[in-house]
Amino acid sequence: MTSTQRLAYLKGHGTENDFVIVPDPDGRLDLPRAAVARICDRRAGLGGDGVLRVVRSAAHPEAQDQADEAEWFMDYRNGDGSIAEMCGNGVRVFARYLLHAGLVEAGDLAIATRAGVRRVHVAKTGDVTVSMGRAELFEESVVVTVGGRSWPARNVSMGNPHAVVFVEDLAHAGDLLAVPPFSPASVYPDGVNIEFVADRGPHHVAMRVHERGSGETRSCGTGACAVAVATARRDGPAPAETGTPAIYTVDVLGGSLSITELPDGTVEMTGPAEIVAEGTFEPAWLTAALA
Numbered sequence: 001m002t003s004t005q006r007l008a009y010l011k012g013h014g015t016e017n018d019f020v021i022v023p024d025p026d027g028r029l030d031l032p033r034a035a036v037a038r039i040c041d042r043r044a045g046l047g048g049d050g051v052l053r054v055v056r057s058a059a060h061p062e063a064q065d066q067a068d069e070a071e072w073f074m075d076y077r078n079g080d081g082s083i084a085e086m087c088g089n090g091v092r093v094f095a096r097y098l099l100h101a102g103l104v105e106a107g108d109l110a111i112a113t114r115a116g117v118r119r120v121h122v123a124k125t126g127d128v129t130v131s132m133g134r135a136e137l138f139e140e141s142v143v144v145t146v147g148g149r150s151w152p153a154r155n156v157s158m159g160n161p162h163a164v165v166f167v168e169d170l171a172h173a174g175d176l177l178a179v180p181p182f183s184p185a186s187v188y189p190d191g192v193n194i195e196f197v198a199d200r201g202p203h204h205v206a207m208r209v210h211e212r213g214s215g216e217t218r219s220c221g222t223g224a225c226a227v228a229v230a231t232a233r234r235d236g237p238a239p240a241e242t243g244t245p246a247i248y249t250v251d252v253l254g255g256s257l258s259i260t261e262l263p264d265g266t267v268e269m270t271g272p273a274e275i276v277a278e279g280t281f282e283p284a285w286l287t288a289a290l291a
């Protein structure tokens with residue numbers, strides 16, 4: 001990219017989990033970790049919980065095997081520049097962008113991700129539904145300790161790792177400014193997203209989250225899925241045993257998500273996705289950020 005070219009960006013969010021969208025269809029842009037952190041910096045940069053780089057699957061080495069099924073690859077990065085396998089709120093915003101940019105028709109589409117192809121239903125307005133794949137629950141657990149209280153966590157993967165902690169009151173999570181201490185650390189060698197969950201009523205919970213690579217965010221889509229599945233297992237037999245879907249409302253700080261676990265184990269998430277603004281990076285700023 002020459003210094004005169006102006007790289008476009010958009011800002012979007014899903015239940016206030018916000019992202020900088022960077023269209024890069026031919027995969028020409030090298031986005032090192034430090035550059036992503038600079039873009040996500042809420043004072044010196046645009047600000048965001050993460051970056052969604054939009055690349056044709058055929059143009060990205062990690063997505064070429066998905067290219068026959070999904071034209072577009074969501075290259076997701078956390079706010080600190082680290083790479084994560086999946087971002088649930090991000091994939092809704094990504095689908096909203098593809099429709100906004102005229103790259104897809106409204107309806108059902110497939111999006112390539114590091115966790116595999118995800119099927120999405122996006123209409124011109126209204127909520128977006130994502131089939132998030134199956135949750136994996138693991139026996140091995142960690143103990144999370146905050147403010148002198150300790151709790152066992154449920155170990156749930158949605159393609160990315162989650163530790164789900166049930167608490168009486170979300171205030172017990174503390175300020176979430178740092179990673180809540182957990183042990184043994186060996187259970188999550190690559191770090192973990194930690195969700196604190198409190199009941200709000202039948203099939204209705206509220207959560208706060210400290211996200212790996214982004215800190216406390218207003219919402220975490222994969223986290224809401226992990227929370228809904230962990231709560232369903234706490235409340236009774238799995239949909240696979242009952243043949244009945246388990247439907248949970250998960251309140252996050254930035255809104256509410258509806259999560260359904262189907263008898264075949266597939267988890268579906270429905271929630272909003274908005275494009276807030278679009279613009280271009282100042283070439284000098286971007287050149288310095290990419291250096």
Ligand SMILES: N[C@H](CCC[C@H](N)C(=O)O)C(=O)O
Nearest residue numbers: 084087088089160212221222
């Ligand atoms: N921080 C997460 C990725 C983003 C997850 C979250 N923003 C979502 O909506 O799923 C991780 O490192 O696994």
